[in-house]
Amino acid sequence: MDYGRPELADRLAAEYVAGTLRGPARRRFESLLPAHPLLREATLAWQRRLMPLTAPIAPQQPSGEVWRRISERIGGGSEAKADGGAWTRLSFWRGLTAFASVAAIGLAVLLANPSAVPPPIVVVLAPTGTAPGTAPPASLVASISGDGSTLVTRPIVPVSIQPGRALELWAVPTAGAPRSLGLLPGGSGTVALRAKVLAGADTLAVTLEPAGGSPTGQPTGPIVYAGKFSL
Amino acid sequence: MVKPAADWTERSLDLSRLLARAGLGDRAAFATLYERTSPHLFAVVLRINRDRAQAEDILQEVYVNVWRAAQSFDAAQSQPLTWLTSIARNRAIDSLRRGQTQPKLQTLGSAAGGADAEDEDVYDTVADAAPGPLDLLSRATDARALGECMDKLTALQRQSVALAFYQGLSHAEVADQLRQPLGTVKSWVRRALATLKSCLQGAVVRDGAGAG
Numbered sequence: 001m002d003y004g005r006p007e008l009a010d011r012l013a014a015e016y017v018a019g020t021l022r023g024p025a026r027r028r029f030e031s032l033l034p035a036h037p038l039l040r041e042a043t044l045a046w047q048r049r050l051m052p053l054t055a056p057i058a059p060q061q062p063s064g065e066v067w068r069r070i071s072e073r074i075g076g077g078s079e080a081k082a083d084g085g086a087w088t089r090l091s092f093w094r095g096l097t098a099f100a101s102v103a104a105i106g107l108a109v110l111l112a113n114p115s116a117v118p119p120p121i122v123v124v125l126a127p128t129g130t131a132p133g134t135a136p137p138a139s140l141v142a143s144i145s146g147d148g149s150t151l152v153t154r155p156i157v158p159v160s161i162q163p164g165r166a167l168e169l170w171a172v173p174t175a176g177a178p179r180s181l182g183l184l185p186g187g188s189g190t191v192a193l194r195a196k197v198l199a200g201a202d203t204l205a206v207t208l209e210p211a212g213g214s215p216t217g218q219p220t221g222p223i224v225y226a227g228k229f230s231l
Numbered sequence: 232m233v234k235p236a237a238d239w240t241e242r243s244l245d246l247s248r249l250l251a252r253a254g255l256g257d258r259a260a261f262a263t264l265y266e267r268t269s270p271h272l273f274a275v276v277l278r279i280n281r282d283r284a285q286a287e288d289i290l291q292e293v294y295v296n297v298w299r300a301a302q303s304f305d306a307a308q309s310q311p312l313t314w315l316t317s318i319a320r321n322r323a324i325d326s327l328r329r330g331q332t333q334p335k336l337q338t339l340g341s342a343a344g345g346a347d348a349e350d351e352d353v354y355d356t357v358a359d360a361a362p363g364p365l366d367l368l369s370r371a372t373d374a375r376a377l378g379e380c381m382d383k384l385t386a387l388q389r390q391s392v393a394l395a396f397y398q399g400l401s402h403a404e405v406a407d408q409l410r411q412p413l414g415t416v417k418s419w420v421r422r423a424l425a426t427l428k429s430c431l432q433g434a435v436v437r438d439g440a441g442a443g
Contacts, residue, residue: 014424022401059270219251220306
């Protein structure tokens, strides 16, 4: 079967979403989705069309046991990010260790030069590997100037993203909503840091947004790079 | 057509923020997301897998998947509740295995000359207070465009789609339930979906009242 044919993709996607595609055919369809953009597009379109059918279904309360089991399985603990949340679970932590040593060397060199200005804080943002639409993963380095007035980011490897999308940088506090630090064309940016915009933040994250940035003031797209830091 | 986030309802924006924070590891935001959406998703799962214990297991799987996939949720591609509901329906449909009986299928299913137990089940079904698929369709006030398009279907097309969508029945199971040939049901479902698609796209369907 040629899954590139739009009509076939559309028919299969319709049956998949409607629920009539079943058994081995359904499992096969699901396994094809990651590699076939036409199938994905068609599936998303049918989901948009048909999910409103669920609107009038009367809600039903699951037992408290369900949440308890979910909570255990996602890593126990009760405070937000007490366990480090998504960051500790991702393999990018292993990759980050290599970069951390590079960053440490950079800082050591700077510290060796006596200066009245405190050295910059370097944050390495590693790819989180969750955005299939982007170019091959690169890393970003963000440098927060010693006087806290400026943040500069640069890509280690050139970054390219699809047209109509943009990279937006966020300071993520341990509690409260992420704060936008602006857009990063090509992964580069220079941000004049307003007072306290980094207050309480321990993570920098870059998300993939529509061109012009998030329309809502909060991240809406997938996280593509992230890195922790402390001021 | 994808609705841009600027046009979303407040609820959709709220859920999007919660999902984004859950993607960053914020368990409190994820707990709030669960609180806000689990009754809806649980109800959707129950329509497909009526065994409450199994439905709870499915719901658990759904939210563990949501936690792990939250950082890849892309608001440019779907609204949060659409994304969540799709995951729930897919896991629920996966949980149904061939030969696994659901109460409704047992009563109107393949066995000719029903046993006593099956006859009792028929009365249980009739007495079931939960709305049937057609009732749900007529109450789709939130989805007015979709409701109007569903009205363009013939009654049998509508019923076939409703049975498939709400209960997760396959073509063969719908054919069993309606006591119609498999080929007929397949064509009803196919016509219904095609009509919905073009209706929703605003196109005029000239022979939408066709055979059915």
